[in-house]
Structure formats: C-alpha cells, structure tokens
Amino acid sequence: MPELPNLVYVEDRLRAFLPGRAIVTVMVKQPIVLRVLVAQAFEAALAGARITTIERHGPFLRFGFDRDLELVIHPMLAGKFKHTPKTGKVGRGHCFSFHLDDETALHYLDDKKMGKVYLSPSGDYSRIPKYLQQGVDILSADFTMETFAALLKGQRKQVRVFLMDQTRLSAIGNAYADEILFDAGLHPKTFCYQLDQDECHQLFASIVRVMQWGIDTVKQADQPIEIKVRGHVKVRNRKDEPCPKCGATIRRAGVLGYDTYFCPACQPPKRKQFIEWN
Ligand SMILES: [Zn+2]
CATH class of the missing domain: 1.10.8.50 (Helicase, Ruva Protein; domain 3)
Structure with missing residues (x-):
C-alpha cells in the first residue's frame, strides 16, 4: 500500500477540494482494477454524481456520493491519484478519470494493476476483501x-x-x-x-x-x-x-x-x- 503517511496526505488534499464537486463524465482505461458491486456499469453509475465525503479506513480510501454508492479504493503498493486541468497529461498506469464540474480531472493510476477499486452500495463492505477485518x-x-x-x-x-x-x-x-x-x-x-x-x-x-x-x-x-x-x-x-x-x-x-x-x-x-x- 502507499504507506499510511502518504495516504493521510492524499486524503487531506482530496478533502480540500473534492466534496461538493460533481463528476461530469467518467473515462475508464483499465477495467481490470475495477470491482463493480452494483447493478449499473461503473461509468453510468458515477456520471452526474456529486462527491460528498472523503474518508480513510486503514489502507482504504472511501468516496461518498449524493446517491446510494460508495467508491472504496485499496491502492496497495502502486495505486495513486493525480489532479490536473481537464486536458492535463495523465502518465503511466492510467486506470480511470473523473472529469469534474470545475474543469479539472481526477485520475487514478496504477502501473502494476495491484490495487483494487470497489464500487459498492453505501455502507455495504461485506464483499470488499480485508475491509471488515482491519484491526x-x-x-x-x-x-x-x-x-x-x-x-x-x-x-x-x-x-x-x-x-x-x-x-x-x-x-x-x-x-x-x-x-x-x-x-x-x-x-x-x-x-x-x-x-x-x-x-x-x-x-x-x-x-x-x-x-x-x-x-x-x-x-x-x-x-x-x-x-x-x-x-x-x-x-x-x-x-x-x-x-x-x-x-x-x-x-x-x-x-x-x-x-x-x-x-x-x-x-x-x-x-x-x-x-x-x-
Ligand atoms: Zn545504528
């Protein structure tokens, strides 16, 4: 995983600008990292959703929305986020991007494809490995x-x-x-x-x-x-x-x-x- 101090830093930085922002469009480049635990497809479920919360649970980062959805990311060793202007350069390991309503984009990258990204109903962590077992x-x-x-x-x-x-x-x-x-x-x-x-x-x-x-x-x-x-x-x-x-x-x-x-x-x-x- 990124070590805890790095994850805490990312959490703080994301929390400073993401809550209140809406996702305009979703672009998926590497579906292999996604685990979609809801009926809709990843892109359709998240398009138009407004981000409400960013929270950490051990080595997981959790995004809440104004709908019955949560995005739970376990970045493992190589998963990372990048925030750029709408048309900014993403770089190696690009997995998916959210284009936001302030003309910026949040990207998720993982050049080892080790991390996992779960899209689940709010509050249901039963199918997310290791989530409920954290000490x-x-x-x-x-x-x-x-x-x-x-x-x-x-x-x-x-x-x-x-x-x-x-x-x-x-x-x-x-x-x-x-x-x-x-x-x-x-x-x-x-x-x-x-x-x-x-x-x-x-x-x-x-x-x-x-x-x-x-x-x-x-x-x-x-x-x-x-x-x-x-x-x-x-x-x-x-x-x-x-x-x-x-x-x-x-x-x-x-x-x-x-x-x-x-x-x-x-x-x-x-x-x-x-x-x-x-
Ligand atoms: Zn010594």
Missing part, C-alpha cells in the same frame, strides 16, 4: 497502550510480522515497520513474547512517534499527490549505508518473505532467538 486504526484515539498490550499478549509471531498484521494494527507497511523497529531499537526477528514490559511501551511509543513523524514530513514536503515522499526514511532501502545513529552498516534480512532493513548495532538480536523452550 485498530493506529492513528485513532482507540490506539492506546492498553489496546496495544492486549493485542501483543500471547503473540507467537516475530515482532515485524506482528506490526504488519492488519487484522491487529491498521495499518503499517514495509517501510514504516522497519523505521518503527529502528526507532525502538528492536531486532526485526525478535519474537513478541520476548519483549519485556519496557520494550512493549517503547514499541508502542515508537509506532505513535514514527507515524506522526512520517505524516508531518510528507505534509511539509508539500508535493503533488501523485508523488510518493520517501526520502526521509532512516533504514528502509538503505542497505550498506551508515546508520544515522551509530554509523554501523545497515543490513537487509528476510522475515517471512519480506525484506527488512535494520542496524545490527542499534537493533541487536535477543539471546536465545531461535530457541523456544516452552
């Missing part, structure tokens, strides 16, 4: 140390796998999972049950701090919504570069098929890492 939103007031401790309790997973489990924490992607563990000083292969109470508190604080840092940094960069701001990360994709805290060489390792980047000095492995006696 606590880590940017919401519901995400407290108590909630976090309850989610961690009894976990047998490696901590990085736990961080990326969207049915528990909604939602942390690969890049921020690495940044959170770096901030917390925890090796990515640490098992959840190996964390002592201080480390649990540290990990919770790091999630909150690192996500807020990401949101603030992306906002300050003030880029067009199609640009993924990522240059501020400290360890992600920085194999063989010096650690910004201690200067040791950043390493890459695999955790259940995902690449993870970490500093071996700042994030030392726990003893008895691979031995579980109980």
Whole structure:
C-alpha cells in the first residue's frame, strides 16, 4: 500500500477540494482494477454524481456520493491519484478519470494493476476483501497502550510480522515497520513474547512517534499527490549505508518473505532467538 503517511496526505488534499464537486463524465482505461458491486456499469453509475465525503479506513480510501454508492479504493503498493486541468497529461498506469464540474480531472493510476477499486452500495463492505477485518486504526484515539498490550499478549509471531498484521494494527507497511523497529531499537526477528514490559511501551511509543513523524514530513514536503515522499526514511532501502545513529552498516534480512532493513548495532538480536523452550 502507499504507506499510511502518504495516504493521510492524499486524503487531506482530496478533502480540500473534492466534496461538493460533481463528476461530469467518467473515462475508464483499465477495467481490470475495477470491482463493480452494483447493478449499473461503473461509468453510468458515477456520471452526474456529486462527491460528498472523503474518508480513510486503514489502507482504504472511501468516496461518498449524493446517491446510494460508495467508491472504496485499496491502492496497495502502486495505486495513486493525480489532479490536473481537464486536458492535463495523465502518465503511466492510467486506470480511470473523473472529469469534474470545475474543469479539472481526477485520475487514478496504477502501473502494476495491484490495487483494487470497489464500487459498492453505501455502507455495504461485506464483499470488499480485508475491509471488515482491519484491526485498530493506529492513528485513532482507540490506539492506546492498553489496546496495544492486549493485542501483543500471547503473540507467537516475530515482532515485524506482528506490526504488519492488519487484522491487529491498521495499518503499517514495509517501510514504516522497519523505521518503527529502528526507532525502538528492536531486532526485526525478535519474537513478541520476548519483549519485556519496557520494550512493549517503547514499541508502542515508537509506532505513535514514527507515524506522526512520517505524516508531518510528507505534509511539509508539500508535493503533488501523485508523488510518493520517501526520502526521509532512516533504514528502509538503505542497505550498506551508515546508520544515522551509530554509523554501523545497515543490513537487509528476510522475515517471512519480506525484506527488512535494520542496524545490527542499534537493533541487536535477543539471546536465545531461535530457541523456544516452552
Ligand atoms: Zn545504528
């Protein structure tokens, strides 16, 4: 998915101009990304609709309309939006466009065609995979140390796998999972049950701090919504570069098929890492 800070930025930017705008025409270039869960065709259902709300649900963006419809977009890794004048250039991966009543156009692009775009009746998310299974939103007031401790309790997973489990924490992607563990000083292969109470508190604080840092940094960069701001990360994709805290060489390792980047000095492995006696 675009990481949460990028999605929050897109949500804020779209919310600044889209509610109240009507879709004049719809142009579909890549129907493969569409999942139409209503009787009408995508173009016919949305033509003439006025956008009323823009909301985020974990890694999903949801558009409400002045009719019994919702557009729910799960952009995954490569899905992105672009806002241009009516005849502006769209670029690679063009999936569909809404021509709006202010002579501008909102485009959706995905050059990997991995994301999914659901058009569903309002309030019915039952046929949208993963939508109803999202865990606590880590940017919401519901995400407290108590909630976090309850989610961690009894976990047998490696901590990085736990961080990326969207049915528990909604939602942390690969890049921020690495940044959170770096901030917390925890090796990515640490098992959840190996964390002592201080480390649990540290990990919770790091999630909150690192996500807020990401949101603030992306906002300050003030880029067009199609640009993924990522240059501020400290360890992600920085194999063989010096650690910004201690200067040791950043390493890459695999955790259940995902690449993870970490500093071996700042994030030392726990003893008895691979031995579980109980
Ligand atoms: Zn270091």
